[in-house]
Amino acid sequence: MTTMTTDVLGAPVRRVEDPRFITGHGRYLDDIKLPAMTHMAILRSPYAHAKIRSIDTSAAKAAPGVVAVFTGADIAYNPLPMAWPAGGASGIQNNVNTPRALATDDVKWTGEGVAAVVAETAAQAQDALELIDVDWEPLPAVTDAEKAIADGAPQLHENAPNNRVFDWQVGDKEATDAAFANAAVTVHQRLVNHRLIPNPMEVRGDIGWYNPGTDEYTIWMSSQTPHIQRLLLAAFVMGVPEQKIRCISPDVGGAFGSKIFCYADMALVLHASKAIGGRPVKWVEERRESYGSTIHGRDHITYVDVAATKDGMVKGLRVKTLANLGGRLSTIGPGIPTTLYGRILSGPYKIPAVHCEVTGVYTNTTFVDAYRGAGRPEATYVVERAMDLVADELGIDPAEVRRRNFLPPDSFPYDNPSGLLTAVNGSKLYIDSGNYEPAMDKALAMAGYADIAAKKAEAKSRGKLLGVGLSTYIEVCGVAPSKWIGAVGEGWGAAMWESSNIKVHLTGKVVVTMGTQPQGQGHETTYAQIISHELGIPMEDIVVQHSDTQGTPFGYGSYGSRTSNVGTGAALKAAAKIREKARRYAAHMLEANVEDIEVEGAEYRVKGSPDKKKTIQEIAFALDLAFDTPEGMEPYLDETAYHDTPNCTFPFGTHVAFVEIDQETGNVELVRYVAVDDVGKKINPMIVDGQLHGGIAQGIGQALWEEAVYGDDGQLLSGSLLDYALPRAEWLPSFELDETVTPSPVNPLGVKGVGEAGCIASTAAVANAVIDALSPLGIRHLDMPFTAQKVWGAIQAASGGSGSAKGGEA
Amino acid sequence: MAELHIALEVNGEQREADVEPRTLLVSMLREDLELTGTHVGCDTSQCGACTVLVDGHAVKSCTMLAVQAEHTAVTTIEGLGQPGSLHPLQQAFWDKHGLQCGFCTPGMIMAAADLMAHNPEPTDTEIRHAIAGNICRCTGYHNIVAAVREAASVMREGAAAPATNA
Structure with missing residues (x-):
């Protein structure tokens, strides 16, 4: 029997998921066909703000193929839950309004659902939508957060005067004010972190099936969180006992945060299936539809003030942010611009005084929630722009300003003195580890930063403005210790542990079931690498299963770069339990004391008698048969473990972007991108690099092209993929990546997480590069995205031309 | 809506289907021929998830009606290669x-x-x-x-x- 297994932990193993995806055998939501399945289409509001006087569905009901038509009045009152209201213990004002399965009295954004048709085919359902007659009473709309809180603005909700969702603050106001009073220099800037649309390539969808025979519901959903959705649908939306709902996520075609949440359509397909007697009901959003039915991200207006010494030491950071949360609140919308933003604004820097105020705002726009990075890209953008503004103000090199302000490597674990990571009960998160300068030095060396003046001169000779931008970031992975998130005082309504079950079957083959839920990250590969390493069993003998509440242990799902810290912790614990039981049974088989059994890979040997040994496969065979089991030992190698991380992990790094701007057209070309990231130990460096590449591209997309644009009337002008510019292959260079490795002391393997790092860093790097390129013209700031039109206008305005610089105020 | 009968070659095999005139090639491939490896990622022919080869040329199969594919040879991802015989x-x-x-x-x-x-x-x-x-x-x-x-x-x-x- 094979006992020597190649150690695959840390190796760039090809993904076990890929054969199905490269041959067309992935099974995404829309690939599933069930017997007798019907199709649902949803009528969505054409108005951003309107009252519904009446809805006439009679013609739709009579249309060919139509099985049923629903309006909000047909469905029991069931607002969707809000699990992170950013209020609670600290007494923060919070005015919660969430969507219903279908809007009843009024709509708050273009795209809110008001009626649903179930038909034999998807086309028939779409056709019948056109026959529904809604008597609308349009109301004035407001889409901009600053306008929405101004006097006289249209009011969205009676319980939210001036459209304020909450007023939240963190940090030490007095100390921050004192830092400004004593500052040698201060800089001030208004920053817009504009709205984005996540756009995973697979849109969302659900199939609901009610079984009248068992009174049970099953829902297939393109979701990052099937276990959470079962909990939320049962406890808050459907009024159904939790054991009566089963949630299944098939292959998920990307998510980036947008598939974390509890959506109205989930409740609708279940309601509809029951109402039509148990035929399954499928709903898949169209891309355009998804822009109003799936969350958006970012959308902050921020005023940042920085107090510094003459040598560039930042002494105070004051931030006031308006966070546009849309027309109603998504599942954890308020948590993103508060806990995940305000509390980490100081980034990798030793800033003694920080104060941040955030106001959540209702507007007549699609709801806003977590999009890749979720709060951390926004925070990084603020502090990284701030560093460049200080450098510009003082005439000090931006890299030098960062170097002077970095937390030194002996700072960790770092208890931020401004209290950014402190819960109201005193429970703390620490920045677990960091060594920022070597990563920056490596990136600067790769980038040839020392020769930048010559490079700029060379570009200038070609009529181009070369700009170089830095971003030195920290990421926060592994949300979160349950005791911290539960006690933080911002109303988080759940724990945050993870789970793993490992079964070693009679044949020696292993089934690992996890509570986490992949959307492209390769969990089936990386968990198998870990279990292979831990148990000495070949990877090909291990299968990793997930994403079905029937058959996997409860887990909180995958988002916030938490899987490699928290999920891995659970898998390691389960493997340790398997090993310990195997060791006890090996002692029985070998007639030795447990203490005398030593384990190496798959072999369990008697110390001093290396020939007396059993493999884990032999142990599993005998223990699964259980013909000879010692008193008190249960049969079968089957162990479950739960892991609550003691802390978050904090990857970091330095990204350097090079852009060239054509002065004649304003076109910005990203010509080079260098990144040095420290994500700790790597389970699979190939997958880690892939995560970084994708994250970097998404962050670049925000800086250069992507923008959700609303007209003043609340119509989404960037309302399709024709209008919303996702990064394309032709617009990007290949990326130059390297690493430093500072293992996290929090995770047993020293891994941190990587899902969001690229995205957190790259937006600020590119923005700083563009401003650097434009700085010879006297331009100090422009808001993203840096479209040719906007940059050309800024160049024209700066050089006295006729164009106007539409964007940020310099 | 009246359906039309069409015949074409898909992945080297002769296939036939009855489709509405408005049926897109991608819909026929996915729904009628059950070749779900070809995906739909948008509704404006921007994303390319539905790209197949029609007579050897890459075509976004959401930009073509199924009836336009009559008598053509279509290759989808399933026809390019399978596990064990990958392209x-x-x-x-x-x-x-x-x-x-x-x-x-x-x-x-x-x-x-x-x-x-x-x-x-x-x-x-x-x-x-x-x-x-x-x-x-x-x-x-x-x-x-x-x-x-x-x-x-x-x-x-x-x-x-x-x-x-x-």
Whole structure:
């Protein structure tokens, strides 16, 4: 029997998921066909703000193929839950309004659902939508957060005067004010972190099936969180006992945060299936539809003030942010611009005084929630722009300003003195580890930063403005210790542990079931690498299963770069339990004391008698048969473990972007991108690099092209993929990546997480590069995205031309 | 709506279907022929997830009516290669980690297959141009470009091999 297994932990193993995806055998939501399945289409509001006087569905009901038509009045009152209201213990004002399965009295954004048709085919359902007659009473709309809180603005909700969702603050106001009073220099800037649309390539969808025979519901959903959705649908939306709902996520075609949440359509397909007697009901959003039915991200207006010494030491950071949360609140919308933003604004820097105020705002726009990075890209953008503004103000090199302000490597674990990571009960998160300068030095060396003046001169000779931008970031992975998130005082309504079950079957083959839920990250590969390493069993003998509440242990799902810290912790614990039981049974088989059994890979040997040994496969065979089991030992190698991380992990790094701007057209070309990231130990460096590449591209997309644009009337002008510019292959260079490795002391393997790092860093790097390129013209700031039109206008305005610089105020 | 009967070749086999005149080629492939490897990622022909080969040319199958495909030869991802007999592009996407969620992958591979047919030695710039109509949200294209470059190299060696043997 094979006992020597190649150690695959840390190796760039090809993904076990890929054969199905490269041959067309992935099974995404829309690939599933069930017997007798019907199709649902949803009528969505054409108005951003309107009252519904009446809805006439009679013609739709009579249309060919139509099985049923629903309006909000047909469905029991069931607002969707809000699990992170950013209020609670600290007494923060919070005015919660969430969507219903279908809007009843009024709509708050273009795209809110008001009626649903179930038909034999998807086309028939779409056709019948056109026959529904809604008597609308349009109301004035407001889409901009600053306008929405101004006097006289249209009011969205009676319980939210001036459209304020909450007023939240963190940090030490007095100390921050004192830092400004004593500052040698201060800089001030208004920053817009504009709205984005996540756009995973697979849109969302659900199939609901009610079984009248068992009174049970099953829902297939393109979701990052099937276990959470079962909990939320049962406890808050459907009024159904939790054991009566089963949630299944098939292959998920990307998510980036947008598939974390509890959506109205989930409740609708279940309601509809029951109402039509148990035929399954499928709903898949169209891309355009998804822009109003799936969350958006970012959308902050921020005023940042920085107090510094003459040598560039930042002494105070004051931030006031308006966070546009849309027309109603998504599942954890308020948590993103508060806990995940305000509390980490100081980034990798030793800033003694920080104060941040955030106001959540209702507007007549699609709801806003977590999009890749979720709060951390926004925070990084603020502090990284701030560093460049200080450098510009003082005439000090931006890299030098960062170097002077970095937390030194002996700072960790770092208890931020401004209290950014402190819960109201005193429970703390620490920045677990960091060594920022070597990563920056490596990136600067790769980038040839020392020769930048010559490079700029060379570009200038070609009529181009070369700009170089830095971003030195920290990421926060592994949300979160349950005791911290539960006690933080911002109303988080759940724990945050993870789970793993490992079964070693009679044949020696292993089934690992996890509570986490992949959307492209390769969990089936990386968990198998870990279990292979831990148990000495070949990877090909291990299968990793997930994403079905029937058959996997409860887990909180995958988002916030938490899987490699928290999920891995659970898998390691389960493997340790398997090993310990195997060791006890090996002692029985070998007639030795447990203490005398030593384990190496798959072999369990008697110390001093290396020939007396059993493999884990032999142990599993005998223990699964259980013909000879010692008193008190249960049969079968089957162990479950739960892991609550003691802390978050904090990857970091330095990204350097090079852009060239054509002065004649304003076109910005990203010509080079260098990144040095420290994500700790790597389970699979190939997958880690892939995560970084994708994250970097998404962050670049925000800086250069992507923008959700609303007209003043609340119509989404960037309302399709024709209008919303996702990064394309032709617009990007290949990326130059390297690493430093500072293992996290929090995770047993020293891994941190990587899902969001690229995205957190790259937006600020590119923005700083563009401003650097434009700085010879006297331009100090422009808001993203840096479209040719906007940059050309800024160049024209700066050089006295006729164009106007539409964007940020310099 | 009245249905039309059409016949065409799909992945080397003669196939027939009854479709409404408005049925898109992608819908027929997915719904009638149950070839669900071809995906729908948008509704404006921007994303390229539905790319297939029609008579050897990459076509976004959401831009073509099923009835327009009558008497053509269509190749989908399922017809390009299967586990155990992967096309060099499929193999290279696997080897080079050219995919993450896998949703854009079939269309991306079919677009690259069109490039291979016309340009056996593409530069990175030419690769990026060839797949500019296919959006990937996961990879930042870095490893996709590497995979297509690798596949081109393998295919050139494969094409050269018989000559060497002769």
